[in-house]
Amino acid sequence: MSDNQKQGSESLFADTTLAASDPELVEFFGNFVDDEVRYEPGANHPDMDERTRWMAILAALLGCQGHEAFALMTPKALDAGLTPVQLKEIVYQATAYLGFGRVLPFLGIVNHLLADRGVNLPLERQSTTTPETRAAAGEQSQIDIFGAHMRGFAQTGPEETRHINKWLADNCFGDYYTRGGLDVRQREMITLCFLAAQGGCEPQLTAHAGANLRVGNEQRFLIAVVSQCMPYLGYPRTLNAIRCISEAAAKAA
Structure with a gap:
């Protein structure tokens, strides 16, 4: 085992008892995750x-x-x-x-x-909308992410399930995607x-x-x-x- 691999397996499970009870898993899984996967060129990107x-x-x-x-x-x-x-x-x-x-x-x-x-x-609070603005902000977020065809999406679809489209706009995108932090x-x-x-x-x-x-x-x-x-x-x-x-x-x- 290389020094990097040893450090990888030890660092990943340092706060558990697995090293004592399951040393083989700790060794090969830890090495795979913290050495092979982490540094694989195909699993990396400038971003x-x-x-x-x-x-x-x-x-x-x-x-x-x-x-x-x-x-x-x-x-x-x-x-x-x-x-x-x-x-x-x-x-x-x-x-x-x-x-x-x-x-x-x-x-x-x-x-x-x-x-x-x-x-x-x-x-610190990360909300950027109010109950009055969340629907419009959510729709704008949908448009920005998916495209102009999302304009008016909240009012489309079969009547019996249209409320889900409304919730997607005001809740999923209006309450979450408009927040700060990310x-x-x-x-x-x-x-x-x-x-x-x-x-x-x-x-x-x-x-x-x-x-x-x-x-x-x-x-x-x-x-x-x-x-x-x-x-x-x-x-x-x-x-x-x-x-x-x-x-x-x-x-x-």
Whole structure:
């Protein structure tokens, strides 16, 4: 084992008992994640700095409901430069794509961790809308991300399900995407990770892969993002995500 590999396996699981109970897994998984995946050229990109890499990994762990792994990795993300506001925004936005029931345990993990680090809660407000402006702001966000065809989308569709389109505009985009803390490229990237990680959302995943391309996250970057998340998602969902990215890129070409 190289010195880098040894440091990788040790650093990844330094705060667990796994090194004693499962040393073989710690060795080969830790080496794979912290050495091979981390530095693989195909899994990297000029836009893939350490903070971005950790954003993607944490979003993927939220999506796949990896509570213990999320608790293990979040301190490393903060040590790598992720801010408390960015961390909270990742968790908040997950609510729109995973549901409050699945996100609540992660919010507890984050709050305990930040409190242990002496961070005063609540953090500074990041909302930029009011109850009166959220619908219009959300629609504008949809237009900016997906294109002009989203204008008036909230009022379209079958009458019995039209309220969902309205909620997408005023809640999903008006309440979440308009917040501070993360820019639109970061928000679309973590959305891609939420969708890739939970599986069964391929139509939405393809749509948001296209949205990522529109806001400036190029295909190679998206493949790098998914590749960095692969150890936490497994190969099937990773390959599904890459297929969706490729389909979106082909459509955009």
